[in-house]
Amino acid sequence: xxxxxxxxxxxxxxxxxxxxxxxxxxxxxCPGDPAxxxxxxxxxxxxxxAKREEMGLNDPYIVRxxxxxxxxxxxxxxxxxxxxxxxxxxxxxxxxxxxxxxxLLCMAxxxxxxxxxxxxxxxxxxxxxxxxxxxxxxVGVSIPAFWLALMLVLIFAVNLGWLPTSGVSNGLxxxxxxxxxxxxxxxxxQARHTxxxxxxxxxxxxxxxxxxxxxxxxxxxxxxxxxxxxxxxxTIVGNGMGMMLGGTVIIENVxxxxxxxxxxxxxxxxxxxxxxxxxxxxxxxxxxLIMLLVDIVYAFxxxxxxxxxEGRKGKK
Amino acid sequence: MAMLSVKNLTVEYTSEGExxxxxxxxxxxxxxxxxxxxxxxxxxxxxSIARAILRILPEPPARVPNGEIFFEGKDLLKIREEDMQKxxxxxxxxxxQDPMTALNPIMRVGxxxxxxxxxxxxCTKAESVEEAKKMLEMVxxxxxxxxEYPHQFSGGMKQRVVIAMxxxxxxxxxxxxxxxTALDVTIQAQVLDMxxxxxxxxxxxxxxxxxxxxIVAEVCDTVAVVYAGEIxxxxxxxxxxxxxxxxxxxxxxxSLPDLKSDVDRLSPxxxxxxxxxxxxxxxxxxxxxxxxxxxxxxxxxxxxxxGGGHLCRCCRLREIAALKAQEV
Numbered sequence: 165x166x167x168x169x170x171x172x173x174x175x176x177x178x179x180x181x182x183x184x185x186x187x188x189x190x191x192x193x194c195p196g197d198p199a200x201x202x203x204x205x206x207x208x209x210x211x212x213x214a215k216r217e218e219m220g221l222n223d224p225y226i227v228r229x230x231x232x233x234x235x236x237x238x239x240x241x242x243x244x245x246x247x248x249x250x251x252x253x254x255x256x257x258x259x260x261x262x263x264x265x266x267x268l269l270c271m272a273x274x275x276x277x278x279x280x281x282x283x284x285x286x287x288x289x290x291x292x293x294x295x296x297x298x299x300x301x302x303v304g305v306s307i308p309a310f311w312l313a314l315m316l317v318l319i320f321a322v323n324l325g326w327l328p329t330s331g332v333s334n335g336l337x338x339x340x341x342x343x344x345x346x347x348x349x350x351x352x353x354q355a356r357h358t359x360x361x362x363x364x365x366x367x368x369x370x371x372x373x374x375x376x377x378x379x380x381x382x383x384x385x386x387x388x389x390x391x392x393x394x395x396x397x398x399t400i401v402g403n404g405m406g407m408m409l410g411g412t413v414i415i416e417n418v419x420x421x422x423x424x425x426x427x428x429x430x431x432x433x434x435x436x437x438x439x440x441x442x443x444x445x446x447x448x449x450x451x452x453l454i455m456l457l458v459d460i461v462y463a464f465x466x467x468x469x470x471x472x473x474e475g476r477k478g479k480k
Numbered sequence: 481m482a483m484l485s486v487k488n489l490t491v492e493y494t495s496e497g498e499x500x501x502x503x504x505x506x507x508x509x510x511x512x513x514x515x516x517x518x519x520x521x522x523x524x525x526x527x528s529i530a531r532a533i534l535r536i537l538p539e540p541p542a543r544v545p546n547g548e549i550f551f552e553g554k555d556l557l558k559i560r561e562e563d564m565q566k567x568x569x570x571x572x573x574x575x576x577q578d579p580m581t582a583l584n585p586i587m588r589v590g591x592x593x594x595x596x597x598x599x600x601x602x603c604t605k606a607e608s609v610e611e612a613k614k615m616l617e618m619v620x621x622x623x624x625x626x627x628e629y630p631h632q633f634s635g636g637m638k639q640r641v642v643i644a645m646x647x648x649x650x651x652x653x654x655x656x657x658x659x660x661t662a663l664d665v666t667i668q669a670q671v672l673d674m675x676x677x678x679x680x681x682x683x684x685x686x687x688x689x690x691x692x693x694x695i696v697a698e699v700c701d702t703v704a705v706v707y708a709g710e711i712x713x714x715x716x717x718x719x720x721x722x723x724x725x726x727x728x729x730x731x732x733x734x735s736l737p738d739l740k741s742d743v744d745r746l747s748p749x750x751x752x753x754x755x756x757x758x759x760x761x762x763x764x765x766x767x768x769x770x771x772x773x774x775x776x777x778x779x780x781x782x783x784x785x786x787g788g789g790h791l792c793r794c795c796r797l798r799e800i801a802a803l804k805a806q807e808v
Contacts, residue, residue: 290540367538369581375536376576377596377645378568381561388584395586466586467629 165463168473169456176452181237183448187441188232192225198246198435219246232441242442247434252442256424262332263423266415267408269343274350275401279394281351282358286393287385289363297355304352313345313418330420338421346415350404357400362393395466402458406451482509482550483685484533484653489547491528491709494540498757502528502542504709510702512652515679515686517700517717519693519732521753525709526689527577530655532557533687534574535564551653570600573646574655575675578662579639583630590616590626593645600649615644619674636667643671647678654679654686660695672698693736697721705729708754708764711783715790725792727769727800763793771800 199215200207207215216222220231235241242252285297320341321329327341328334365371366389374388413425424443431439463470491503503525510516518526531537533549535556549556551572556564573596576582584592594612598605613623619640630638639659646654656675660668676699679686688699696703696717703720705713705728713726724730731749751768754760760767766776775795783791794800 369576369578370584372531372536373576373582373592373642373645374584376534376568376574378565378570378599379595380565388587391586392584468585468631471629471631 165470165473168463169460172456172459176449176456179452180445180449181233184233184236184441184445185229187444188229189225191437191440192228194435196435197221198437201434202246236445242445243438245431245436245439247431247436247439252438253446255427255439256443256446259422259424259427260409262421263409263412263416263425265339266342266346266412266421266423267405269339270347270350270408270412271401271405273343273347274354274404277347278351278354279358279397281355283362283385283390285355285359286362286366289366294359298359301352301355304348304355307348309345309349309412310414310418312348313341313415316341316345317418330418332421338419342412342415342419342421345418346408346412354397354400357397358393361396362389365389365393368392391465395462398458398461398465402454402461406454409450409454410447483512483552484510484687485548485550486529486533487548487550489529489532489549490545491525491532491537492543492545494543495757500756501759502709502756503532504759505547506706506709506711508702508704508711508714510653510685510687512685513679513683514701515688515699517688517690517696517703518706519690519696519703520706521691523753523756524706525756526706527657528709529706530574530657530687530689533653534568534572534655536568536574566600569596569651570649571651572653572655573649573651575639575643575646575657575659577658579635579642580662582642583638585630587629588627589630589633589641590628593641593648596645597648612644612648615648616641618647618678619644620670636663636671639663639667639671640674643675643678647682647684650682651684654684655689656686657689658691659688660692661690668695675699693721693732705732708759709756710764710793711791712765712793713791714783715788719788719790723790725786725790725797725800726765726794727771728765731768731770763795771796771803773799 197212197216199212199219199221203211203215220228223231235243242256244250245252245255248255281297281301285294285301288294317329320327328338330338332338371384371389374384379387410424412423413429415421416423416425417429424447428440428443430436431443463473486509487507489503489506490501493500493502506525506529508516518529520526528537528542531542532544532547533551533556537544544557547557551567556567583589590609590612593615594605594608597603597611597615598608601608601611603611609626613626616626617623621637621640621644625633630641633641639662643659654675659675660671663671672695675686678684679699686699688695690696700717702714702716704711705720705726707728713720713724713729720729721733724733728749735746735748737743737746749768750770754764754767760777762777762779763769763772763781766772769776773796781793781795783793786792786797
């Protein structure tokens with residue numbers, strides 16, 4: 165198992181290199197001039213040229229790529245933001261705290277609300293509860309997050325005044341509305357996936373075996389069916405977590421939360437190359453780590469997969 | 481009164497608006513320590529009978545519109561689910577057909593046996609683990625393999641685990657649903673010997689579901705030939721094997737390859753089993769029956785005693801006997 169993790173970690177090096185080269189090339193091809201967006205429309209041509217020379221924007225592609233890779237992978241420095249003049253890494257970490265809170269709360273909502281809904285739907289297959297929860301799930305995936313966010317703000321912040329409209333200055337209360345708005349679709353898809361996975365498992369032979377042992381319905385459901393049904397769900401949760409750490413652009417904009425998503429979109433608009441590239445790289449790293457974590461979790465829940473990782477000689 | 485008495489058991493499935501008559505008015509008795517064989521083709525309703533007894537039919541789509549299953553005086557179809565749970569695995573247990581899928585893939589093999597012991601025997605976890613290891617050894621698997629997972633076991637070993645699980649609480653009635661169908665012939669004999677041995681040791685009654693007449697000969701006392709969800713012929717093993725009367729039963733024996741004579745082709749029963757959603761009128765076997773005449777399709781035929789408790793659902797027994805006499 166440790167060997168497997170080590171191997172996977174080593175594999176991340178080429179992946180990160182690939183991401184770095186790709187994002188650098190994309191930013192290189194992208195139209196737009198960081199010098200002009202930095203100096204503003206009033207800057208003269210001479211000033212712009214001088215600025216470009218200073219930023220090294222006039223060097224050929226391969227030189228710039230080399231410089232970027234050297235800086236990133238040898239010196240472990242993501243550079244400084246053109247716009248703010250501060251370290252990209254520090255900037256990302258500062259914003260990550262908000263994104264992390266939102267992502268964790270959303271995932272918690274998704275898992276702890278979506279899963280029971282899915283189980284309920286599956287155990288009452290074709291019954292009223294199945295219909296109700298699947299209708300809710302359909303509504304959930306269909307409602308755009310920004311609309312829901314605006315409606316929630318209108319009701320709970322503007323009309324009722326229970327919660328703040330935007331910003332992060334009110335502690336946990338500031339995150340309630342953003343998380344609800346953001347997790348709605350996740351809850352819905354979690355419910356649907358849990359339901360279909362659960363339905364498949366409930367029909368399998370070993371569930372009949374468990375029933376034939378005289379176990380109660382509850383034990384059959386939670387001890388035998390659910391762990392098996394949750395295996396495919398792990399990937400979905402991991403994926404969702406990775407996506408959300410990339411920043412929830414819409415929600416961050418609606419609620420004026422200074423998270424990673426806004427940092428990145430602002431950087432893209434102002435051609436703040438170091439921030440864009442640094443951000444993509446860090447998110448790529450986080451995503452790879454989460455996927456590794458998902459695979460490790462798989463090994464712990466499913467002995468068949470663990471056996472694959474350990475290979476044939478791993479047998480004690 | 482017999483230990484198990486099934487009366488007019490009917491099982492229906494609903495599929496896409498069609499009602500599928502899987503089991504139709506099946507009745508039979510089983511005494512303590514005895515084994516009855518349910519013999520018939522795939523889809524004849526054998527498994528549905530067993531699952532109805534244990535009340536583990538998938539509901540919906542399955543339904544038991546009528547029938548009574550008396551087990552030690554109680555009607556299993558009427559008692560509460562909680563009481564049924566106390567019977568399942570403890571007094572009646574089942575060996576499933578497909579060992580490959582009958583075990584929970586993410587649970588240790590031993591734990592799956594210990595679970596049923598812990599549930600019914602009111603012992604501590606540690607005792608149930610010890611007991612489960614003993615059960616594993618009884619079916620010929622070393623006790624230290626308790627901690628392994630199903631994917632580390634071969635098909636034959638998984639079937640032994642399923643058997644160990646079924647026998648763990650010394651049931652009074654064992655439902656064996658084609659326990660050897662998924663196994664190699666070499667292992668079949670081992671498994672059958674083991675079941676026989678355990679049955680004698682524990683004085684368990686058994687319902688053996690199979691389409692293999694060899695297995696019937698080896699383990700059964702009485703035989704019920706099931707066709708299209710009905711018992712067509714019923715009798716002791718000797719009555720059925722030495723004197724098969726129902727044309728389908730005759731066909732079954734006829735389709736066994738005879739090693740002594742030199743034949744080029746096997747002699748199967750022509751045709752296919754009827755669609756259980758649309759059973760033929762009268763005798764369900766008449767479209768395939770070589771002895772069928774018009775009277776076979778007129779009305780439903782009752783089981784008749786043709787001597788010594790040998791029951792047969794055929795209206796042309798006399799004619800068939802005459803035809804056979806001519807052939808000889």
